Amino acid sequence: MKEYIIQKLDKQIWKGTVLPISYTSDYYYDISVLKTVDGYEIPIRKKKFEAPFIHNVEDCDYPDGLYADWWEKASAYGIIEDGELLAAIEVCPEEWSNRLLITELFVDKRLRGHGYGKKLINLAKEITKERKYRALILETQSSNVNAVDFYLHEGFTLIGFDSCCYSNIDLEKKEVRFNMGWFPPKTAE
Numbered sequence: 001m002k003e004y005i006i007q008k009l010d011k012q013i014w015k016g017t018v019l020p021i022s023y024t025s026d027y028y029y030d031i032s033v034l035k036t037v038d039g040y041e042i043p044i045r046k047k048k049f050e051a052p053f054i055h056n057v058e059d060c061d062y063p064d065g066l067y068a069d070w071w072e073k074a075s076a077y078g079i080i081e082d083g084e085l086l087a088a089i090e091v092c093p094e095e096w097s098n099r100l101l102i103t104e105l106f107v108d109k110r111l112r113g114h115g116y117g118k119k120l121i122n123l124a125k126e127i128t129k130e131r132k133y134r135a136l137i138l139e140t141q142s143s144n145v146n147a148v149d150f151y152l153h154e155g156f157t158l159i160g161f162d163s164c165c166y167s168n169i170d171l172e173k174k175e176v177r178f179n180m181g182w183f184p185p186k187t188a189e
Contacts, residue, residue, distance in 0.1 A: 009076040015067035019106040025053045028174040029142040053143045089120040102138035142176040156180040
């Protein structure tokens with residue numbers, strides 16, 4: 001396969017570019033929030049959907065895109081061939097908490113399985129270390145098992161979830177917001 005170069009994406013050119021993020025999943029991470037006498041138990045278990053879960057960009061009211069107005073200090077990087085965006089990552093500082101947020105990650109199907117997702121994540125990790133952010137964080141969905149498993153493989157951990165981010169029935173729909181984080185190794189000073 002051809003070797004592609006990751007480059008910075010100019011905001012004036014790429015602002016508003018919709019990322020065609022779609023996925024199909026046979027599995028999901030099931031979350032149960034159980035109230036107990038002395039607190040809560042929250043088991044999270046991988047389970048099989050009765051029918052594949054399909055997420056299409058065409059079905060989204062708010063599709064993923066680059067340089068959204070609310071990410072004022074975002075930077076995006078990507079792979080372009082003949083004017084077509086084949087992969088991209090966008091990061092934005094969350095200054096009040098000294099964390100770097102991955103706001104978007106997209107790898108075209110043609111490039112998946114060739115290490116480009118890893119290269120984009122590694123770029124975000126390098127930015128995190130260089131700028132001395134205490135963590136690199138992102139959002140994904142419990143229904144997107146391939147993404148969750150990829151992030152786990154890349155050293156991220158589950159740092160929380162939001163059971164009503166997308167609707168009031170996210171738990172029932174099996175599409176719960178997962179917050180994941182990566183923490184740079186501490187260096188001797």
